[in-house]
Amino acid sequence: MLSEKSIEAVRATLPAVRSAMGQIASVFYDKLFTAHPELLRDLFNRGNQASGEQQQALAGSIAAFASALLENPGTPPETMLSRIAHKHASLGITPDQYAIVHTNLFAAIAEVLGEAVTDEVAAAWNEVYWSMADALIAIETRLYAEAGTPDGEVWxxxxxxxxxxxxxxxxxxxxxxxxxxxxxxxxxxxxxxxxxxxxxxxxxxxxxxxxxxxxxxxxxxxxxxxxxxxxxxxxxxxxxxxxxxxxxGAPFGDVTLGDGDGPVLLASAGIGCTPMIGMLNHLAGTGSPRRVIAVHADRAQGTHAFRADLEQLVAKLPNATAHVWYEDPGSPWPADRTGLVDLTAIGIPEGITAYLCGPLPFLRAVRTQLRELGVPATDIHYEVFGPDLWLGQD
Missing domain, CATH: 2.40.30.10 (Translation factors)
Incomplete structure (x- = not known):
């Protein structure tokens, strides 16, 4: 929780910080990797650094966390923190690394914003950073304990x-x-x-x-x-x-198939089918009687990974159906299953819990359809490969 003094300082400076956060993130990583080249070599994804996606994700997460603190000072954004903590735990991140990030991040803020970073402003954003860092450290400590790796030795x-x-x-x-x-x-x-x-x-x-x-x-x-x-x-x-x-490393990830007997939607695109196949394997292996709707989108039949597995696993379940869309089937394929996914064509039952995985455009489109069909946002869970550029957004 932020102090009242810091809340006012963050509220006043958040627009300026948010608009400059992309530049701050870029300068931050330059400083971090100059001081610690081993982190780029052996920890951070070099591809995401080259594309700029990691910088965007960092900027979005800090701005989203600050906004959440202002809107609900006593309630941290648990879903966002859980997503980040699971990623960190999968890498074996330890508490001492947060101090390294702090040093380089605040040097970048000072360089980009210059004289606007008064002592009061710096103290307020320092509170924001350590509020987020301490919350993540607490979650990661719990995750390591649950995984039997209390010191973060996940490898x-x-x-x-x-x-x-x-x-x-x-x-x-x-x-x-x-x-x-x-x-x-x-x-x-x-x-x-x-x-x-x-x-x-x-x-x-x-x-x-x-x-x-x-x-x-x-x-x-x-x-x-x-x-x-x-x-x-x-x-x-x-x-x-x-x-x-x-x-x-040890298995982690916050988007997991929940227990219960309610209906589930497993919606994927491209290689996003892998966690859904994992969920289907579990459902089939336990003989689940749940209503299961599996939806998949791909470019063509020839690029559809686990195509045969999808058919076989759905056939093993007593109350499951599969619906597949191809953008360019390349061979005879139903017209109403050619192009983009249309959930209105299959019927979504009340009380469904949805799990989504795929590229961001697919996630946004399917989530929008689900919301329009009356599915509560709290019942829609998504996994995205790579930096989460959707983090903190509704």
Whole structure:
């Protein structure tokens, strides 16, 4: 909670800080990586730094947190904090790293805003930062304890025991090298995977768990081709074989399939299908009687990962249906399932809980449709791969 004095200072300066936050974030990362080049090499996603997405996500999260404190001083934005904390926990972030961020972030604020950063303003935003940092540290401490890694030591060596290729994807099965059982996970969670690249960097990426076999972790990786190509995904596709050892973190992720017997919607686009397949695997494996509506959108049949798995898993469930849209099917396909997803065409029952994963345009479109169909915002949960540029937005 902010002091009354700080609330007024933050309220007065928030518009200026918000408008400059993108520049502040850029200067911050320049300073951070100059002082600590190992963080860019071995912790931060170099691709997201190059694209500017990480800078946008940082700027959005700080501005959203400050706004939330002003609107509800005694109530921190728990959903936003949980999302960030799970990402941090998956990387093994520790409390001492928040002090490093603080030093470089406030140096960037002072450089960008100049004389506008009076002692009073600096003290107020210092409160904002440590309110957010302390809340995240508390959540991360709890997550580490629940995962059995109280010191944030989430990394273990795993041996690749299976490698299953699919449409532009590879599914890996990996077991702990020390022979211990794999950690427990919830449907919808992800793991961090760290690989050593040819230039010596040890880059980390998160991949959704696409199933939960008893004796291994199962995660799926889509090969990323573009500008730039995916450093880690391509390395895993081209260089990692059965018998190789990978450094993998404990499972985390706040968008997980809830318990209960109410209806669920699993809506995905592209490689966003991986956590949904994980959820379907769980539902089918437990013989769930729940009403399940699986919706997927893709460019074409040939790019649809887990297409056969979707059909097979839905067929195993007594009260499940699948609805698939292709933008360019490339072969005969129903006209009413060509183009973009239209939820009005399938009927959404009352009391449904929705889980979404895919690109931001897809998430926004499906969420809008659900809200127009009367689904409460609190019953719509989304996962986005990479920096969450939607964070803090309604």
């Amino acid at each position: 273990r060596d795993y041996c690749v025991v299976g490698r299953l290729p699919g449409n532009d994807v590879v599914t890996f099965l990996a077991r702990p090298v020390d022979g211990s059982p794999p950690p427990a996970s919830r449907p919808g969670q992800y793991v961090s995977v760290q690989v050593e690249l040819p230039d010596g960097a040890r880059q980390i990426r998160q991949y959704s768990l696409s199933g939960a076999p008893a004796d291994a972790l199962q995660f799926t990786v889509k090969k990323v081709v573009g500008r730039p190509d995916g450093e880690v995904s391509n390395h895993l596709h081209e260089r990692v074989a059965e018998g190789d050892v990978l450094r993998i």
